[in-house]
Amino acid sequence: MSANFCLRCGQALQAVDLFGKRRQRCAQCGYIHFEDPKVAVAAHAVQGQQVLLVQRAVEPEIGKWALPAGYVDRGEDPRLAVLRELEEETSLLGEVTGLVEVFFNTSSAIPVIVIVYRVRVVSGSLMAGDDVTAAAWFRADALPTLAFESTRQVIAAWQRSARSG
Template sequence: MRYPINFCQVCGGPMSDRLAYGKTRRVCSTCGFIYFEDPKVAVAVFIEHEDRILLVRRANNPERGKWALPAGYMDAGEDPREAAAREVREETGLEVEILTLAQVMGPNEFGTSLILIYTARATGGDACPQDDVDALCWLGRADNPPDLAFDSTRVMIAAWKNGA
């Protein structure tokens, strides 16, 4: 859920809806500043090791208690590959080498506009739950997935199980 922009970040004047550049946008009634809503970008990381993939159990909402790929939001000005490696490190303690951009998805019902899903391989560290994760598991191809949190995780697991 996005909160409305009611006051101009440039001059503090009141914002109102107006047609600008082919779309209704928030425009300052005082100085004319046009607010462009930026997409919220997340990164997720698909780590395979010895024919198993790493999943994390979410400790916070949304989807608390469900399983997902290590993931999180990019910071402004951050390189997407660095954001992906950072999220893995923050959530699992693992250092990874980002290999490929495997999938681009979006939007989802949780406010993310764009999800960049990378493949990676672990290069160091000790896998243990950290940050907003309370458990880790390595899922094998023959294993039934646990209760999954996001479509991005479902799509990647299905492709992996089908040999893609």
């Protein structure tokens, strides 16, 4: 997030060239405002021949289906963040069993690094939760309309492996 005033002392920040980039610095106390990257996590959960998807209740791509996903909080382990998001959106408890892919999504105003984990569901009853209108398991040959290029790529790779397996 950008800032106009110093988060430490409240003075107006000035734009200066620092460490190879234009950055906001406080002339009063020397505070430099670094813009941290935004990081999201997504869960690729498969059970038998089916993949777990949630229908988005918020923009962007409202109404389309995606992997259970959300932003990582500062200080939060992304492996725990993905399980938290899974539980919040689907009421299912899972465990991380591997890394699927890391995407750099530049389609929205703020670019997002998306870490997709392979997740095994261990317990819970499927129920739509935060930010989603529905949550369901889908077979590879009966998928709904998908949101996001990263979802489509993960699902396409899964379909290929399901066909060859």
